[in-house]
Amino acid sequence: MTAARRTPPTAPASRAGELTGQAEDYLKAIYEMGQGGEPAATNAIAALLGIAPASVSGMLQRLSRLGLVQVERYRGARLTHTGRGVALQLIRRHRIIESYLVTRLGFDWAMVDEEAERLEHAASTELVERMAAALGHPTEDPHGAPIPTSDGLVDERRLQSIADLAVGQTARVVRMSDRDSEFLRYLAAMGVRPGATVKVAARAPFDGPVTLTVRGKAHQVGVAAAGRVYVEARAGK
Amino acid sequence: MTAARRTPPTAPASRAGELTGQAEDYLKAIYEMGQGGEPAATNAIAALLGIAPASVSGMLQRLSRLGLVQVERYRGARLTHTGRGVALQLIRRHRIIESYLVTRLGFDWAMVDEEAERLEHAASTELVERMAAALGHPTEDPHGAPIPTSDGLVDERRLQSIADLAVGQTARVVRMSDRDSEFLRYLAAMGVRPGATVKVAARAPFDGPVTLTVRGKAHQVGVAAAGRVYVEARAGK
DNA sequence: ACCACAACTTAGTAGCTACTAACTTCTATG
DNA sequence: CATAGAAGTTAGTAGCTACTAAGTTGTGGT
Structure with a gap:
């Protein structure tokens, strides 16, 4: 059941005196x-x-x-505090690289995570900052995820997911998980992307699928997927 | 005398099922x-x-x-034949990445080798080809080195170096070694870059320094450096 | 032709990462 | 509240890469 050896082997840390x-x-x-x-x-x-x-x-x-x-x-x-700083810098790298690949090199929204995953460990800080500058210092990546600043500040606001919305509620899509290109392609096909407006038209009982209205069209979405799309509820209705 | 541990440690091969x-x-x-x-x-x-x-x-x-x-x-x-193919693809990656970093992200000519050295192992073929396309499929990198095609063809012409020129000869600089940013900065300061014209004004005996005229100015250059700048001699003197 | 020295290889060690198998700890359920 | 099963850890193995120390091979100079 376990997949074949997943780590071909070994190679040095990428940036001076650092972690692998x-x-x-x-x-x-x-x-x-x-x-x-x-x-x-x-x-x-x-x-x-x-x-x-x-x-x-x-x-x-x-x-x-x-x-x-x-x-x-x-x-x-x-x-630890230090560890958190390292993680945030890594996430910054990742999201800037994703943004750059999508907007400057025409990478597909759905596939860019994988590439960024590798580059984030190899790119120097200088490269990342040059990319950020070239993009005008974006604050969000293509999936709507906030980009930490180089001082390690991020918007850690907890958003509702579509799974949390009540029937009849309308919401603006803010971000979605980027870890699965299948999933992203699925969302893209429905028109679900950051900034889109969705409405929960119905919801089947017992954690059943949610019926979503996006750009006037109805779609059935499983809870698992609904839970990975984060939104901001609209005030009215 | 041996430097401190140079390989912090270990990490997996970057692209699917491949070499480290x-x-x-x-x-x-x-x-x-x-x-x-x-x-x-x-x-x-x-x-x-x-x-x-x-x-x-x-x-x-x-x-x-x-x-x-x-x-x-x-x-x-x-x-082996296979090994040569792998090496050429790597060199292709390296040179395309260098070109991209210099022309699109404003990297310094002299420092780009180091960055490319890391990225060439992490970038997917798709990324490299997108960079190449964005640059209009360049055939040379910023140091004048030929970029192998994706079929593994390269210009392997052996060039003369400045050290091979006779006194009085004029030549066009074609390329130079990219492995040392100090060296490249030194050359840049003299105006020695691909396409520049240099003339050997004099040469000290016993492998002594070469006196070069570049853009009307005279410079003394050691043999080691002269041997790393490749040129095409001009027909007439 | 020989031998000293350079070049190269082997042996043994170490760090990193991942694995499997076996054991320990924790916790939720009856 | 005892215990089965889940969760987690340890022990032992393996591959990759690099190191040092010690041994082997090859060769140029006399």
Whole structure:
């Protein structure tokens, strides 16, 4: 069941005197999961990164040794202040690179995450800042996600997802998860993208699919998908 | 004397099912040295990559196992046909990336090699081809080096270097080694760049410095530097 | 022709990352 | 509140890359 060896092998850290890309990925994963006060669980990190839980235990010890995470044995890990800073810089890199690839090199919205995932570990800060400057210092990436500043400030506002909306509510799409190109293509096909307006027309019981009206057309969307599209509810109705 | 650990550690190969960045660097190094019929010597590879000769022996065995190089024990390594193809694609990536960074993101001519060195292992073929397209499929990088085609064709013409010119000869600068930003800055300061015209005004005996006239100004240049600037001699004097 | 020295290889070590298998801890359920 | 099963950890293995130290090979100079 486990896929074939996923890590072809080994290669040095990309930027002077720094973390390996692997370690960076863990920090990002922990950041992305650790938004609620709870520490990130070992199994959850493993699932997100597609590796075995045992590997996560090992890496957490290393990251802990480096002062980047604080591990609570048998409970999970939390980023330290330093670790959080590293994660935010990485996310900044990722989102700027995504933005650049989409707007300057015509990359497909749905596929750009994968490319950015690799480049974020190889690009120098100078390159990233030049890209940011070329784009006029954007504050959001193409999926609507806020770009942390180089001082590590981000909009961490918790948004509602479509799954949280009541029937009849209208909302503006703010952002969506970028981690799955299939998913993004699916959304794009419906016209669901940042800035679009959606209305919850109906909702089947027992966490059933949501019926959405987008640009006058009705679509049935599963809860899983609905939960990954974040919106701001409109005041009226 | 040996510098501190140069390889912080380890990270996976960047593009699907492929070589690690390390292995790729060896292939490039061997290609760059193996231009003359002789196999690339272990010590020479080690020196070029800045690693210990023993490490090279090990890697050559691995590359040999992968069918990318052919090793003659105690003599050196030569690329196989496959290995040469990989090296050329890498060089293509490198030079396209350099070109893109310089012309589209305002990178300094002298510093771009380092950035490209990292990105060439992380960028997908799609990204590289999009960059190439954005630049109108350039055939040379900013240092005048020819860019291999995606079919692996390159101009491998051997050029004379300034060190090969006779006193009084005039030549057009075609390209120069890109591996040393100090060196490139030095050249830039003299006005020596691809397309510039230089004249050998004098040459000190015993491999002494060459006196060069560039844009009407005289400069003294050591043989080492002169040997790394490639030119096409002008017909008449 | 020999030998000293340079060039190269082998052996052993280490760090990073990931794996599987086996064991420990935690917790929710009966 | 005892315990089964989930969650997590440890132990042992493996691949990659690099290192040092020590041994081997090859060759140029006398």
